[in-house]
Amino acid sequence: MEQYDVAIIGAGVCGANIARKLSQYELDVALLEKEIDVSLGTSKANSGIVHGGFHDHISTLKARLELQGALMFDRLHEELDFPFERCGILVAALHEDEMRAIEQLYLQGVENGVIGIEMCSRERMLELEPKLNPDVVGGLYAPSGGILEPYRFVFSLVESARKNGVQVKTEFEVAQAERDGEFWQIQSKAGETIRARYVVNSAGLHADTISAAFGAERFTIAPRKGEYYLLDRTTKAKPSRVIFPVPTEVSKGILVIPTVEGTVLIGPTASPAQDKEDFATTRDQLEHILHSARMMVPSISENDVITSFAGLRASYGNDFYIANSEKAPAFVQVAGIQSPGLTASPAIGEYVKDLLKKAGLRLVEKPSWDPYVHKVPRARDADPYTLDTLVAQDPAYGDIVCRCERVSEAEIVKAIRAGHTTLDGIKYYTRAQMGRCQGGFCTYKIIRILMRETGMSWDQITKHGGNSAILKGSL
Incomplete structure (x- = not known):
């Protein structure tokens, strides 16, 4: 039976960052993924944004990790093979009464320490993005925001982790676990069993099921569906910056996103889903996306649409749930990671490493650790x-x-x-x-x-x- 110091369940963006972080130490680490490949869950279908750090207050864990994680992407981009660009983020106010919310976002961004954040007049907004609706009355500009290709990011993280000794086990769907002395004995649905001293639950939509299997905290992940349209790279509506509407209590709204590879993404919606495998798109929601996106960028045309798709977010409360379990020994919860989870993920890797150290994991730096991966010519x-x-x-x-x-x-x-x-x-x-x-x-x-x-x-x-x-x- 294979034996590890740490087993990480879930090879999405959080599990991949945690695995790469732990690969820096003299540890035997396994990254377990139920799908045939990594990044085939929530991480494959999201907005691909490095957020600006102004949507959530610094008192929340998600805001602190977002701010820390956003600063780490320049170095990660240098070391790994994934597309990334700091193009900046705009929040567009289309009515005078929305400027109150813009002011609150600005003040929150200043309190959070966001670099270069700016409240903008109508003229300044149109200068920053000429494709905006000319009826825009003002807005917010965060130059540190950016865009990346999320699946390529995960692939590069996993490649780096594997290069530095992490064992990646795909098609390993955890079925049950039991404590055996100082180890967790983890069995897959296919019958494969491994042992690990410590376990990290970063199973995304299924983090609640994994927590129950280990006898840890009982909670429920409620999936929230986000539907998207993808526009062809030839569209005349491509903005130069990510465009947000003024957010609501439920969602950051329908965005217009220039992807780092040249296409344009519009969406997502935010509707409750009953099934964690429900990736269907609906005509009503897609009509809503087009209408909302055109409010900000009128030149968006349905003729430029090349596909639609949906992703599910692991909704749980109003903040991330990242903590050592109080019920199961040597078990770390990484749950409820929705927006801005991608931005926060490098910092989540650091945070979980510290939690494992607090729980008793001995960390000795690996002199041979190599942060770079071979970049494939395109x-x-x-x-x-x-x-x-x-x-x-x-x-x-x-x-x-x-x-x-x-x-x-x-x-x-x-x-x-x-x-x-x-x-x-x-x-x-x-x-x-x-x-x-x-x-x-x-x-x-x-x-x-x-x-x-x-x-x-x-x-x-x-x-x-x-x-x-x-x-x-x-x-």
């Missing part, structure tokens, strides 16, 4: 001369598999060899299938490359593992 980022050099080194760079996003066969192969053996895993690693045709042109080619590289037959290729086979029947 055909779409290369100028003609650089691309010629890449093709000379690997002719597969000359075969563009995904025309919309200019993804080469070489990048597909690198994704597969990094362990991403589903269509979704390859999509999130390379962006193939994410363009205007949404995989209509390249999916067949990717399936052929998957079969060649892995030895899988055509009926073993899945979208995201489990019962998501792409091709069924007989040839």
Whole structure:
């Protein structure tokens, strides 16, 4: 039976940051994920924003970790292979009475210590973003806010953690656990068992189920669905900064987000969901998204929509729940991580490390720890001369598999060899299938490359593992 110092349950953005942080120490660490790949839960379907630090008061844990985490992304971007840009955030007031809320956000941002935060006149808002509705009356500007690609962030964190000794176990769905002396004995639904001295519960939507399995605190994660539209990179409505409306008590509202890879994201909604696997989109909610987004950026056109999707947030109370369990020994809760969880996640890694130390985990720094990962060259980022050099080194760079996003066969192969053996895993690693045709042109080619590289037959290729086979029947 494999034995570890720490087992982390859930390989989303929080679990990945915790794993990478712990990889800096002389520890045996396991990262357990129930899906076939990492980042296939909440982390794959969110807004991809590094928040500005003004939405929540500094008295809350989420605000403190948001502010700390936001400052860590420049260094992480330097060390890891994920797209990131500090483009700034605007909050647009479309009515005079909304300026009171803008003032409160500004004062809260100042109290929180947000760098460069600014209350803006109508003229200043239109100067910062000409695509805004000309009826805007004023707003707020936080230049430190930014955008990133969340799944690539998680992939890079996990790659770094694995490089530094963390064992990543996918398709390990925790079924039960029991305390055996100084260890937790953890069994998966498939029957695999491991032992760990300490356990971190970062299971996202299923953190309540995991907590119950360990005899820890009883609580309920209530999923909240957020639906999105994705607009083609050719849209004329692409802003240069993230645009927020004035927030409500329930939600930060429908946003217009220039993604770091050139497309535009609008959304999300915020509606209660009964099922933790409910990723359906509805026409009514998508109409609401279009209407709300056009209030801020009138040039948004439904003709530019290339896909819609939904994500679920792990809603629990008004703050993050990160603490050593008071009921289960050597068990750390990391639950209720909704917005601004992505921004806070690097700081959550630090915070959980300190909680584990407080619980008795001995931490000895690893002299050989290497923070850098190998950055994969991307055909779409290369100028003609650089691309010629890449093709000379690997002719597969000359075969563009995904025309919309200019993804080469070489990048597909690198994704597969990094362990991403589903269509979704390859999509999130390379962006193939994410363009205007949404995989209509390249999916067949990717399936052929998957079969060649892995030895899988055509009926073993899945979208995201489990019962998501792409091709069924007989040839």
